[in-house]
Amino acid sequence: MMVQTESSTPLLLETRCLSKEFGGVHALDGVNFRLRRGELRSLIGPNGAGKSTFFKILSGQLQPSKGDVLFDGKAIVGLPPHRIARLGIGIKNQVPSLWDGLSVYEHFWLAAYRHTGKRGAMERADRLLQQLGLWQKASQSVGTLSHGERQWVEIGMVMAQEPLLLLLDEPAAGMTEEEVERTAALLRAINTEASLIVVEHDMQFIRMLEGLVTVFYQGRVLMEDTIDAVLADAKVREVYLGTADSHG
Amino acid sequence: MAPTRLSRTEFAIWVAAAVAVVGLPLLLPIFSIVQLTVFLIFCLLAVSLDLAWGLAGLLSFGHAAFFGVGGYAYGILAVNGLATPAALLAGGISGALLAGILGYVAFYGRVSTIFLAVMTLTVTLILLQVMGSTADPSYRIGSAVLGGYNGITNIPSLALGLPLLPSIELGPAGFFRFVGGFLIVVLALGRLMTFAPFGRILATIRENEQRTELSGYDVRWRKLAVFAASGGIAGVAGGLFASWGNFINPEVFSLSQSAQVVIWVLVGGRGLLYGAVIGALVVQALTQYLGAIGTAYTALVLGLLMVAFVLLLREGLVPTFLRLSLILPRHKTPA
Ligand SMILES: Nc1ncnc2c1ncn2[C@@H]1O[C@H](COP(=O)(O)OP(=O)(O)OP(=O)(O)O)[C@@H](O)[C@H]1O
């Protein structure tokens, strides 16, 4: 298990007073968030808490109304998504987003090609097909895959980019119990080389990730602690578990 | 595992096409060769649209405009005495420039795909108006009289030659071979690009541009590059058209011309480039046949054809045929 709280480890990501308003709705309301290099952080919170909005700002898909984002010491607000991706942030959005007509192999190859060139992309794509157990489906177009497989293809693409930080928005949604376990193991393996922030509703899954947990509520950070401390907290029970038993 | 590659059959097709282009003038009467030449020019225009629309998903109603601008550029410069190959090149550059400007506004302004379609159509219709209102003889560029709806007449035919020697006009057979050869070169280069990394990245833009950006690719300049190249090829086609008929008029900017190009690609099938060729040939042949039997309903029949393709044969002729014949196995679930 990684020890995340050592304050000597340098910061990888910091947001200051990050806010996002959608015509009167405060999706994010002054979020101060810090992530150390090497962390595997879980982000939880009831529906509409602002988790996906937070990810979209970090990846440049949305511009914040206020506040700063520092990644690896650089201010990244205002950069277009492809520049942020090049700095080392890879994202899997909540709604799966793939190139439906293209094959699984091409997804990995193209995701790697930009920074590895042709040879490196082939090696990386082959490795990912093995690692994700998608070898049999390599030449199938991703439009024909099951939901769980599509999730893996998207995670694999993010891995192919070799980012410093992976943002995964509900990576285990719609997966069977066995697939969920495999995904948790995969994310821990990724964590030996990169940092991650994972949004999930499934508490079993978050427990398997063994990292610190940040709780969002109404666009703010409600608390940040271990999963056990979070689940034992009265406020969290009230805002989160009380309203979302089915996820627990 | 290796990435998708060009099949050997395709090289064979190119060679066969080259042989046909060289040989046909020996077999067919001049009249047919002249007719076929204009068909090939339209094929080139259709292929240029497919490069943008089929490969990168950039639907444009402006290819008639790029074609027309190329034709006018060729006509004006050739009438003013510029060497015809240089005038043809200028036609291509004009098409590329117009496409580049429109593309820059659309792609760097991050407007939607549908806006690009509307914007290109609008510009085409503006050009129709503008060129149509040049009837007064005072509208002239050098010795080229623009002529309003009558257009520019007496445009010199393309003449090729070696430097320092007087160039020779190609004649119907030579011009046919030149147009056919150019079409084959564009097709072959386009197909090679489809399978090169640049072409694959264009395919990802067509499928889901957001994912492409999140993977670290700048989609804007890539769309601009392919759109400008596509406009340039349409411009060359326009120049060839002006040379073919020794004449160009604002009809090239009409709504029906703009729609025609889209119909050709729709009927033939998008994305493979061959579909554009087949679509242009089939629709042109049909149009000519309907004209010959004297029906007044050519537009209606073409309209119905388009509706039928949109509703029933969405992929178009060539992709549907390939799927049925399994010449080119698609990435399908192994049963
Ligand atoms: N594009 C948008 N336009 C307007 N409102 C939006 C938009 N995107 C999100 N919101 C609003 O912002 C708030 C936060 O949404 P967000 O998607 O970030 O929540 P979330 O924590 O990811 O929820 P979930 O667990 O359901 O995915 C919600 O009230 C949502 O309705």
Ligand SMILES: [Mg+2]
């Ligand atoms: Mg969400």
